[in-house]
Amino acid sequence: MKVVIVGGGTAGWWTAGCLEHNFPDWDITLIESKDIPIVGVGESTVPQIGNFLSNIGIEDSHWLANSNALKKYGNRKINWRKSGDDNFDWTFWYNYNKKFEGWAQKFRKGEVDLDSLNDFYDPNDWSGYAYHVDAFEMGRMVKDHCKNVKHVYATLTEKPEADLVFDCSGFAARFVEDKTKQHYPHTIIDRAFVGPHEPRDDLPMVTQSIGRDYGWQFIVKLKNRVGVGYVYSSRHVSDEDAYKEFEEMIDEGGFVPMGLPSEANSYNDKHMFFKWEPHALTNPWSGNVVAIGTTAGFIDPLEANALFHIQHGIETFVKCWKRGYGKKTYNKAVRISWNNTVDLMKHHYALSDRDDTEFWRYWDCCREECRQSVWDNYEKRHNLETNLYPSSIWATMAAYFDEWKRAPF
Ligand SMILES: Cc1cc2nc3c(=O)[nH]c(=O)nc-3n(C[C@H](O)[C@H](O)[C@H](O)COP(=O)(O)OP(=O)(O)OC[C@H]3O[C@@H](n4cnc5c(N)ncnc54)[C@H](O)[C@@H]3O)c2cc1C
Structure with missing residues (x-):
């Protein structure tokens, strides 16, 4: 062949x-x-x-x-539930559905807090x-x-x-x-600014995903640099304004641009620019x-x-x-x-x-539908081998966004 x-x-x-x-x-x-x-x-x-x-x-x-490379222990969500929201780590815990349901009963009675969801997490598991x-x-x-x-x-x-x-x-x-x-309907993220920044010891070993005005920011720590990017919807903000917002994020986080390794996709000497048609x-x-x-x-x-x-x-x-x-x-x-x-x-x-x-108001269009389907997904995605995002991710999502009204248990 x-x-x-x-x-x-x-x-x-x-x-x-x-x-x-x-x-x-x-x-x-x-x-x-x-x-x-x-x-x-x-x-x-x-x-x-x-x-x-x-x-x-x-x-x-x-x-x-x-x-x-470095090991990553989860995804830290900041500013997603509401503006100014505290951070919460989505760790890689898997396939403990019965345990999750027991935990959820206690959580809803106020006997445990949201952070205790991560007690299911075992960082030594192959998938941890x-x-x-x-x-x-x-x-x-x-x-x-x-x-x-x-x-x-x-x-x-x-x-x-x-x-x-x-x-x-x-x-x-x-x-x-x-x-x-x-x-697909509702895939409106289609632009990004991204660049390498000086390495930092003080950052956590999780991917930080921060909800921003027109999309979200990522912070990814490596041994030799920190990748910082702003991924956004061009329907809602111009590239010029998005870049200004991105520069504010860089200042706010104290990140120091390292310059680009090649001319590929460069927006200027500090950052790259990408646009794509989501499909x-x-x-x-x-x-x-x-x-x-x-x-x-x-x-x-x-x-x-x-x-x-x-x-x-x-x-x-x-x-x-x-x-x-x-x-x-x-x-x-x-x-x-x-x-x-x-x-x-x-x-x-x-x-x-x-x-x-x-x-963020755009998403009113499918909030109700998602409130139901978050639990449908939780119920049908038990197998980690066949689902990139198995039930535990959907459970974490439902818990994080406080979606209990339609929980099936
Ligand atoms: C902003 C942004 C953030 C991302 N973040 C993540 C992330 O956190 N996690 C993740 O999993 N993925 C992420 N991705 C996706 C990830 O970057 C890609 O999936 C990955 O780099 C694979 O790229 P590729 O190999 O498909 O293409 P490329 O890296 O573009 O490689 C294309 C290759 O094709 C060659 N080529 C093209 N045309 C020809 C030709 N005519 N003849 C010969 N050779 C040719 C080029 O020389 C090159 O070698 C991100 C992407 C973007 C844009």
């Missing part, structure tokens, strides 16, 4: 590593352009990433010591932590691990000859055959081309979902191929995963009580 992977970002190299591991007889070539840089952001992850790397033979005990990773190292690490993948530098203008082509060319989606897109491909595998990574879709970086979609896309391909399932099954499985991600994003915004800007 002759396979060509187009793209040398995280999606390209993770695809190469996973295919080489699972199909040692395949003839795999990865082609990347020297002139088109990788996106170079995306540094917060979910615990499943550790499993993916370990399955292809890369143990975190090794790479954590040799990279700028995720990572903050250097975007440039994530691909490089798998590249160094690959033994038989041929690596070529070239900027392709035509689809390469191969039995299978994996299009990992990023937002350009260069060789995708069927470009039909699924646009996922309806048929990420069409013809002999499989789209992985941002080629296949990108919605909103909230809750660190994008690298997981790379993992899911390639692992699902491997399963389908080994079991003899074709494109139809593959495309359906990938669509389900995107649907679940979009659903979780929507609940994050719609369950908030914030009404201080047009952005």
Whole structure:
């Protein structure tokens, strides 16, 4: 089987590593352009990433010591329930539904406080932590691990000859055959400013997600820097005003910009600027081309979902191929995963009580629907293996946003 992977970002190299591991007889070539840089952001992850790397033979005990990565113990939400709200950590506790229901009874009687929800959390569980990773190292690490993948530098203008082509060319989606897109209602986050800042010892080892006037801010601590970004809705604020707001966040947090590692997507000498059309491909595998990574879709970086979609896309391909399932099954499985991600994003915004800007008032449109479906999701997503965001995440969400009225117990 002759396979060509187009793209040398995280999606390209993770695809190469996973295919080489699972199909040692395949003839795999990865082609990347020297002139088109990788996106170079995306540094917060979910615990499943550790499993993916370990399955292809890369143990975190090794790479954590040799990279700028750090363990991440959860997501700290600030300013989401209402403006000026205190922080609350969403940790990675899993599959203790009965225990959660017992806890919820006590919480509603005022016998325990919200913080005690995290007593279910075990940081030593395999799924108890995720990572903050250097975007440039994530691909490089798998590249160094690959033994038989041929690596070529070239900027392709035509689809390469191969039995299978994996299009990992990023937002350009260069060789995708069927470009039909699924646009989801209420995916209004579509811009970001982001940049590296001087490293800081005083920051917690959680991803901080701070609700802001027109979106949210992230703070991701690595050994060698802190990634700070503002992700927002262009329907509600101009890029110029969003950047002013972002500069205030940088001042307020005492962050010192380090300058940019490359000219890619630079807005100025301190920060990068990204814009995208939130979507996922309806048929990420069409013809002999499989789209992985941002080629296949990108919605909103909230809750660190994008690298997981790379993992899911390639692992699902491997399963389908080994079991003899074709494109139809593959495309359906990938669509389900995107649907679940979009659903979780929507609940994050719609369950908030914030009404201080047009952005937050926008979410009146689906608040009632989300109040019901947060519990529907809690009831049906028990399996951590098949749900990126399992029941415990939905339980945390319902508890955090104080949604007890329709609890099913
Ligand atoms: C603001 C922002 C924040 C994010 N935060 C997170 C996060 O916290 N967590 C998370 O999981 N994800 C996050 N992401 C997503 C994450 O950055 C991407 O999923 C990840 O970097 C994968 O990118 P990629 O490999 O698909 O594409 P890219 O990194 O863009 O790589 C594309 C590759 O294709 C090559 N290429 C393109 N065209 C050609 C051609 N014609 N010929 C040859 N080669 C070509 C390029 O040279 C490059 O090597 C974020 C994204 C953004 C925009």
